[in-house]
Amino acid sequence: xxxxxxxxxxxxxxxxxxxxxxxxxxxxxxxxxxxxxxxxxxxxxxxxxxxxxxxxxxxxxxxxxxxxxxxxxxxxxxxxxxxxxxxxxxxxxxxxxxxxxxxxxxxxxxxxxxxxxxxxxxxxxx
Amino acid sequence: xxxxxxxxxxxxxxxxxxxxxxxxxxxxxxxxxxxxxxxxxxxxxxxxxxxxxxxxxxxxxxxxxxxxxxxxxxxxxxxxxxxxxxxxxxxxxxxxxxxxxxxxxxxxxxxxxxxxxxxxxxxxxx
Numbered sequence: 467x468x469x470x471x472x473x474x475x476x477x478x479x480x481x482x483x484x485x486x487x488x489x490x491x492x493x494x495x496x497x498x499x500x501x502x503x504x505x506x507x508x509x510x511x512x513x514x515x516x517x518x519x520x521x522x523x524x525x526x527x528x529x530x531x532x533x534x535x536x537x538x539x540x541x542x543x544x545x546x547x548x549x550x551x552x553x554x555x556x557x558x559x560x561x562x563x564x565x566x567x568x569x570x571x572x573x574x575x576x577x578x579x580x581x582x583x584x585x586x587x588x589x590x591x592x
Numbered sequence: 593x594x595x596x597x598x599x600x601x602x603x604x605x606x607x608x609x610x611x612x613x614x615x616x617x618x619x620x621x622x623x624x625x626x627x628x629x630x631x632x633x634x635x636x637x638x639x640x641x642x643x644x645x646x647x648x649x650x651x652x653x654x655x656x657x658x659x660x661x662x663x664x665x666x667x668x669x670x671x672x673x674x675x676x677x678x679x680x681x682x683x684x685x686x687x688x689x690x691x692x693x694x695x696x697x698x699x700x701x702x703x704x705x706x707x708x709x710x711x712x713x714x715x716x717x718x
Contacts (some may be wrong), residue, residue, distance in 0.1 A: 482622070482623075482626065484622070491718075492618050492621055492622075492656075492718050493655075493656035493657070493717050493718035494656075495618055495621075495622055496608070496610070496618075496621055496622040496625035496626070496656045496718065497608075497625070497654040497655070497656050499622035499623070499625065499626050500608065500622070500625050500626040500628075500629035500630070500654055501629075501652060501654060502626075503626035503627075503629065503630060504626070504629060504630050504633055504652075507630055526627060526630075528623040528626055528627060529619075529623070530618075530619035530620075530622045530623050531619070591619050592617075592618050592619035592622065
């Protein structure tokens with residue numbers, strides 16, 4: 467379960483997991499990460515406004531890590547949802563480079579560091 | 593000046609200009625782009641909510657391009673402000689890799705394609 471303590475006691479972060487199996491270029495990767503980041507930010511702002519305020523005060527920490535493939539990202543999303551953490555999975559619109567529906571990136575948080583680390587703490591930085 | 597026609601007549605996009613002189617890695621680049629994207633999105637939503645709605649309906653087009661250096665990004669920001677376009681310049685908090693205050697990325701829009709192209713149409717994709 468998501469940590470129940472007051473959010474003021476935590477460091478907050480947002481972690482974005484990129485589908486490394488796609489071999490996207492830097493610009494495409496950055497655009498997909500931005501899409502995921504914005505989407506999860508919107509959900510966190512709605513459901514956990516205090517966490518978002520804390521995260522902004524702390525400098526909006528964002529960490530980008532590698533995920534194996536689409537199934538890995540979907541599994542992380544399921545687990546984030548079970549934990550009650552805000553998240554957003556990007557399925558690319560297919561306007562450039564990728565086929566429509568391609569799972570490209572998953573953002574989790576902003577949420578307490580320790581909660582996000584349960585899911586992504588063992589993933590390598592991109 | 594910013595286009596005055598009804599926003600419903602336009603394609604919208606957000607362009608994010610990365611400071612290529614920093615030689616940031618992929619993950620760092622993506623995080624800075626996400627920061628810029630979120631910041632400019634917030635401003636556009638506040639000042640041009642119809643443009644943001646249109647942009648979302650169209651699939652949130654985001655394009656990531658190369659800027660020369662910090663001065664180039666600052667100049668683009670000045671010109672975006674003169675044109676009345678929403679924009680957001682990231683000066684990194686310096687938590688990782690970069691010295692505090694480093695200008696890393698500039699997002700412009702979501703705003704009408706043609707308006708953004710005046711500023712960034714000649715820049716290369718990252």
